[in-house]
Amino acid sequence: MCLDGYNSAIAVTVLGSSSLASMFKTQRPGNLHTRSVAMLLRRALGLLSFVGAALAQEALPYVDPDNGIEFWGITDVVHSVTYGYVFPPLASSGPQPTEYIGEIVAPLDSAWVGYALSGNMIDSLLVAAWPYNGDIVFTTRYATANVLPDVYPGPIITTLPVGTYVNSTHWKTEEVSTSIQRLPFPLGNCHPDPPMFPLTQLRRAQSTIAVDTPSDPGTSMVQHTDFGFYFFPFGEAHVSAELYDNWAAGGTGGGNSTGTGTTTTSVPPPTRTQAPVDYIIVGSGPGGIITADRISQAGKSVLLVERGGPSTWETGGRYQAPWAAGSNLTKFDVPGLFESMFTDPDSFWWCEDITVFAGCLIGGGTSVNGALYWVPSDNDFSTSAGWPQEWVNHQPYTSALTARLPPTDHPSTDGERYLEQVSTVVAEMLKPQGYSNVTINNDPNYKDHIMGYAAYDFIGGQRGGPVATYLQTAQARSNFKLQIYTEVLNVVRNGSTITGVTTNDTSVLDGFYPLNPNGRVILSAGTYGSARILFRSGIGPTDMLQTVQSNPQAAPLMPAEEDWIDLPVGYNVSDNPSINLVFTHPSVNSYDNWADVFTDPPAADAAQYLKSRSGIMSQASPRWNFWSALGAPDGITRWMQGTARPGAASINTTLSYNLTNVFTITAYLSTGIQSRGRIGVNAALNAMPLVNPWLNDKTGSDEAALLTGLNNIISTISQVPGLELIMPDNTISMTEYVKTYDPSTMDSNHWVGSNIIGTTAGKAVVDPNTKVFGTDNLFVVDASIMPTLPYGNPHGTLMSVAEQAAAKILALAGGP
Template sequence: MMFSRNPLFYLLAVFGARATSTATASGPGSTLVNLGEFDYIVAGAGAAGLVAADRLSEAGKKVLLIERGPPSTYATGGRLGPAWLNGENLTRFDVPGLFNQIWVDSAGIRCDDIDQMAGCLLGGGTAVNSGLFFKPQSIDWDYNFPAEPYDLITKVLSAVGYTSVTANDSPNKKNRTFAHTPFMYFNGERGGPLATYFETARARSNLHIVLNTTVRRVIRKGGRITGVEVVATSSDGKTGLYSVTPNTGKVLLAAGAFGSPKILFRSGIGPRDQLEVVKASATDGSTMIDSSKWIKLPVGYNLQDHPSTDVVISHPSVKDYDFFAAFNNPIPADRDLYLNSRAGILATAAPGPNTMFWESLVPSDGIPRQFQWTARAEGSINEKGDTLVTASQYIGTGLKSRGRMTINSDLNMAVTTSPHLNDPYDIEAVIQSVQLFVDALSADKSITILHPAPGQSVAEYVNNYPGHRGTNHWIATCKMGTDDGTKGNGTTGSVVDTDTKVYGTDNLFVIDASIFPGQITANPTASIMIAAEKAIENILALKHGY
């Protein structure tokens, strides 16, 4: 990964300060309650923000971590969960087997201003996702930056030359290999940055945490950020102004591929058409920074997601498990095994994605495409039954398809240009990959292939795909690069430099998934945390914010 200070880099409980005075926000011109001053303000407590809070506070800085949502796991103060967890010091976010419930029951924890699924709570996506966690291969950095299902799937893969690896022991072996899926669970409970970075960070008196508070915008004088305006999202949140230390203070946006761009738009940073939308809004129009001070950058362009293509099969040895029913009424034996020993099926991710495999293919444009497949005991594309396995294909490094994310008049964020397979060579590579897998499955007569349908060609299936392409692995809306986006018309170039500093500013940084220039093959969580680690190292080394 090509950060400027190390081009060979390969692998980012004290609550809010009490109001003391009032301050006038430069630009918007409104008087805000002054909530305190910090060396560093981090907006967003997901994979990147938790890393930043830990590393910055470890360095002795006075740090404020702002999260727009509530706590999640029991250890962080969360209490949401089904009745059978009462008195067990567990929430729905602690128990891996309750993960899938997010798709049918997300009130109060899902971001309500984005047209995609996103977690707005302490931990961000790491608190609500399936918990996959594995190291990316080195090419992901170098290229982009200057049980039953397991036995069933791996049997047919071995027959065509795939070999077994331990995923995180061999992060560079991602071509015609397969592995068990690693997860960020500890002792049968959700772990990840909430159980590591956050635990060490919140023990320090120089870290202040405020929840249920959203960052409306940064307050700036030209390119110098003086603080952030915040608005409470519930009764225990904060509304007012947090300031950064004069001359040396910095603001780090870690609100995700949708949240960080929204803050930038509302701060007068982005393409003119998006800033005009904010300027015309009933919410922000009268207090937005003057248009003469806008910084035109291609925020929201370059949007990427892992396009997904499912292959669905059936086999009599497979037995599906009803994780949705288990949320409120788990099988007593499974419930007791989990509560007493943190073991059994509820200690695994729903719906059991325990198999993954990789390959690299080269379509006609000569650019290699990296593929990752994840198999799970579950139906897809409207197939129902308890003997089903879905293998989902994700195209990663080498992906050329791009989209765009924009803000609308009510200041909600939306995907307005889909990034899912709009490049013909991406499609060609997807067809190649699906065909190879279908051919391997066809050699085992005990397997019934349901999708692609019998008699349907793989090319027809991919080109007229009946399923959902999205995976909610959104990245790249604040692209990192050496091509300063302020030099153009605000629609091309990069948003942040190789120190993750926003072009046109002195002390504003973006450190989350939105800075990735191109798609990665691995699940994003580990890559985001690794990138945040390096970003903080660079930011701490900067003497004057630029």
């Protein structure tokens, strides 16, 4: 009998990677959001074609020199922590074994270390270990949601007499873990048919911050200070009963050990080296995918490195809504599941080490957003918007984008629009204010007092974007490779020349990925991710570089101080300040506030979508959009974008209302805003805002313009019978509402500008060719180079940026 089901066997787990974000209670100063961030990959890992990419972090066999136990595991090259496991043989019939032998070897600066064999925090056993008074303390825990897990008393952990110690430099534990019953997948490959995935994703984590009470296995503990991913071949990690029983009883020998009791244990150093390429592109968001496609199209060898995993079905994703089981549709494929991105307890797609919402998966933000898609205007690339003159002629690149990825305002395959009552009501309210009803993308330059149906980059009733278009053509080329679950830590510099990147890939020497002669690195890790990589590479303001230098894991990878490059990385950041107004109208259908779209939507709607990719599920929640130009005390015009959708994320009102009739208008202040913020990293190198970018301009004109726009929106409520504003309610003025608005909910997650483009080093981070000042071959192509916010959501403008940047980089002399 093969292992099967949830009560099958053999495993302990300790904290793993992003699973640890909410595994233990965390109160981190400066966090803008409290959110659940769960594990990567709840189900099987993607299509077979992606397994090769994942192999870069595969566990290898090694022999412990202390006692001769034959483990399979890795040594994390950044923290020098070894994780190893060995399992007893699988039973041919009857109950399966419920134990294993594991080990951790860690330097003393690892206050605690953890691993997760199940690949999931929720409904999985969790284990952590740390040294205390010369001994090792273990904790086993279990969680059913993203909260501090309860202590789980079932497992029994027994340390082995040979191989567990604390010395002057390291601590090491070797333990037998028994009575393990909670694992959501089998640990052996004994299925009747060959398994598609002989490797299972595991997580490892460590912290430099000690637990609250180290003598107590039930202690509280803050989240890890670093984490990583690797893959484990469970089918190969079983040994004979004779060997296993000997080791579990404390015996030595077997394997190749002499049993001499040496004082260190580690996996043999990796011997594989990564093949050099012409271009390493970091991050598979829209900037990275489009740039990689165009550069590989030019015949250059391209390695696209993504720290997360699959998203849509065609990328290998398999995370499905229960009602979509049996279809080729993941959560990320179905537009109507957009609202559930923020409520799903298994939200592995968010980057755990960034304190605002950021997508860590193939497609980045374009795989998890509402996919609103506005063709950029001429003003969005004007010199008045901060762009160098070389960028003003954007139209050839914007046309190339829309030819590959045309927007649509009727994504349902039957051509119908659904759940459009909100559009009708909002249009009735805005028409008396002089708004014209238009097809918005027909004239991108026309953005004053216009309104129309929301436009998306969905294709055939499913999520489209660069993943469904540019990535597919890139993958058809032999000179392109996508590597997932691989995090780039920093670029490797020889003065101004980049020779490659350092990754968390434990299967290659020092995690180093090299470039060909004259090769180039392009950072496309997003406004936060690219800035952090620059900091870790000795590029940025001194205070951030010193923060990195004080981190014991990152410091050894930094260049010498004399090679630091002082640039305003992290400054000049913009994001749309946004305010929600909540209304009710008797004609509106809130669609049960999107509460059950993932678990149990209306059966007829689910069936319609599965049959023909049509109906309510073929569209994300936004239904109607509008723009207006606003005056302000400083004489600078600001623009406001409004987005209307059924339902409401939160309601705080003294008024009675019917939840089935609520809808929200989110008002975003965009082009023309003067407020700026700053982002950076903390001691754990988590990326975060240091100065919020909302409504902080010296004259207060941003706030004044926003108030004008909000008051304009509600000025004609009385002209629409049955329409009522319930938030803010009649107990508070609009001015008070804005002034007391929670800044954490003012965040639109449209962050731009942290690596601003320009013509002068010191005022900008990248030059007009997107090359980082002070370097020969390092570039940035993502939202971080955008100097200001465009009229609408930056999704469309960013994709045009990538088209133009790829062309400029290829045309630049000196490349491969």
